[in-house]
Amino acid sequence: MNVVLLCGSPRAKKSNSAYLLEQLSDRMGGSLHVETRQAAATASGVNERTAELVAASDALVVALPLYADAIPSALYEVLGQIRARVLETGSTPTVYLIVNSGFYEARQNELAIEMLWNWCDACGMRRGRALAAGAGEMSHAAPMGTGPLKNLGRALDELARAIERRESGETMFVEPNFPRMLYRMAGHRFWNAQAKKNGLKPRDLLRAE
Incomplete structure (x- = not known):
């Protein structure tokens, strides 16, 4: 099973989104072939290659920070290229989402998640499951799954299981144990x-x- 992890944060490897994808990848079974990609803000061969990989994959996980209750502009370019490629090939990967924000309340991410589900529908891809994380800046406050990150660790475990089984489900709204x-x-x-x-x-x- 091929899985593409797409980081949609302009901060790239230094971002909370990249860290959450890393934690998710660590929880996935060894039978999965996982490749992590970074969204480029402008048209590039990087985004073209990402679109090719997504069209050939079984699952796509998009992780991003909440920007003004919406999606970072850096992510739009690659989303457009992914849509064009999956429609061209007729592929139907299952899409999973991780949206984090500095707001304590995880519900603040709900609108951005709905935007991405609408994009998923326009691509003809399958909706999987979403994880909305509040207080995203706390993601490094402790080892994942312990202390204030106990709830977040459990949610990542559940999301990893859903991806392995290509299951759908309700959005998980997670706030810190703090x-x-x-x-x-x-x-x-x-x-x-x-x-x-x-x-x-x-x-x-x-x-x-």
């Missing part, structure tokens, strides 16, 4: 520190122009 209030406090500390580095005060972050 209090929302403390997550917000940590976020405020980060932004205040960034403001100080740039010669600003915390109150300047609240100023409306």
